[in-house]
Amino acid sequence: MAGQSNAAPVIIKRKKVIQAGGHHGGAWKVAYADFVTAMMAFFLLMWLLNATTEKQRKGIADYFNPTIPVNRISGGGEDAFGGDSVFSEEVLAQSGTGASNLYPTEDRQARGQTGADAAGKAEEQALRDLEKQLLARSGESMTMERALRHVVTRITDEGLVIELHDIEGSTLFDGDTAAPNPVLRDLAQVVAETFLLVTNKVAVNGHTRAYPITLIDNPVWDLSAARAQEMRRILESAAFPAERMQRVTGFADRKPVTADPRAARNGRLEIVLLRRDR
Template sequence: MAGANAAPVIIKRKKVIQGGGHHGGAWKVAYADFVTAMMAFFMLMWLLNATTEKQRKGLADYFNPTIPMNRVSGGGDGAFGGDSVFSEQTMTQSGTGAANREPTEEAQARGDSAGGEASEQAQQAEIEKLLSARAGESMTMERALRHVVTRITDEGLVIEIFDLPDVALFEGDSDQPRQVLRDIAGLLADTLALTLNRIAVNGHVRSYPITLIDNPVWDLSAARAQRMRDLVETAGLPSARMQRIVGYADRKPVTPDPMAVRNNRLEVVLLRKDR
C-alpha cells in the first residue's frame, strides 16, 4: 500500500513561559513607597513652615522622650526603685551617695540638692509656665512673648530674646531699646526673682556687609547686652546676681544666613551652680 511508506507526522509542543508573571507588579510597590516618602517629605516641609520655633521644639521633644532608667531590680513602687532623684543620703540599693554635711564628687551625688539635669528641666518648665500665665494677661504681653524661647545648655537655662522680621527689639542699629524689650525685661525681672541662680547676659547681632569700613558688631553686641542688664536691674532684679556680660558679635549665628535678623538676639542665662 502507498500509505505504508508515508513519512510520519511529528508534532512539537513548546512550553511557553510568560516572563514577569511572578514579579510583574514589583514596580507598583516601589512607586507606592516613593509616593509615600514624597508625601512625608512635603508634610515635613509644611510643618517647618507653618509652626513656630517653640512648637517645633515641642515636636522634637515628643519624639525624643526622656525615660528614667533603673539599674537596680528592687521593690520600689516608683520609676527610680523607691529612691528620690533629689536624694542626697547614701542608699543601700543605689551604691555611693552623699550626705548634705559630707558631699562627694561622685557622679551619683554631689551634695547638691538641685538635682542636676532634672532640676534644670523642672526649672525650665516652671519658668515657661509663669511666662505663659503672664501672656494671658494682655495682648501686649502675648505679642512680647513671641520674641522669647527657652532651652537648656551646658551653661544652664537660657532665655533667648530675638528680633522678629516685623518687630525689632532695638531702634535700628543701636542699643536703644523699644517698648517691647522693656516689657520683656520687666517680665523677666519678676520671673527670675523666684530663682537664686547667678545670671549671665549674652549679646549677639547679625552679620553686616564686609564692605563696611567700620563694622559695628563687637561694640553693638556688647552694648545691647549691657542695656539688657540695665533694664532687668531697673525692673527690680538685684545687681549682685549678675555674673558676667558678654558681646559675641556675629560669631554664633543661629540661621544659615548670618545676615538674617533672627541673629539679633539676647540671651539671659540662669547659670548652673558650678559655673
C-alpha cells in the first residue's frame, strides 16, 4: 500500500509527571520554635541554679511571685475605700477591719506585720541572748563547768526551757528523794541570777525516771511534784521573786526523753521562762 504524501505527521509529546508530596503547611516550624525556646529556657534555668547563691535564687523567685495578697475581705477601711490604702502602714494588706500598725487592738487586727510581730521578734532575740548568757557561765570555774553538764537549753513556743537532768554518777537529788544535792543549788543560783535580767513569768516542771511496775507504791507522781516544789523554794531562796512563779507541775514518768524510760537521764527539772503572752 502506497503512503499518502500529503498526510500530516503525528507528533507524540511525552510529559514527565512528578508526584509531589503536596504542601504541608508551617505547623512544624511553630513546633520547632517552641522546642528551641523551651530548651533555651531550660539551659538558662540550669545556669542560674549553678551560678547564683541561695539568697539570690530566693530573690529571683520572689520577683515572679505576686506581692499583693488576694482576699475576699476589703482593704484598709471598714467601708468601701474607707482606708488610705489597700496596704497596712508597713507591708501587707489589712483584713478590712481598719487596723493599723500603730494601734493593733484585739478587734482591729491586720493580717500584715504589726507592732505585735515586731515585739515577738524582739522577745525571741531576748530569749536567745539570755540562753547564750547562761551557757557562757561555763568558763567561770571548773566547778561551774562540771555543773553545766547537767544543763540543756532550748527555745520553744512556750518560752526558754532550761532543763536540769541527772547524769549517771551525778544526780540532782539524793537518791529517790527530794533532797537537793549541792550541784542543784549551784545551778539554781545561776538560773535565778540570769532570770533576774528579765521580768517574764516562770514555770517549773518535775520529771522522774520510770520505776519497776512491780512496786506496790510507785513514787513517781509524788516525787516529781515534790522535786518541782523544792526547785521553786531554792529559786526563791536565791532572791528570785515569788510573784513571778506562774506554776509548779509534776509530770511523773509520763514524758521520757530516752528510749529507756528507766534511764537516769529522764530524772530532770524543766525551768521555763515563759513568753509574755503565756
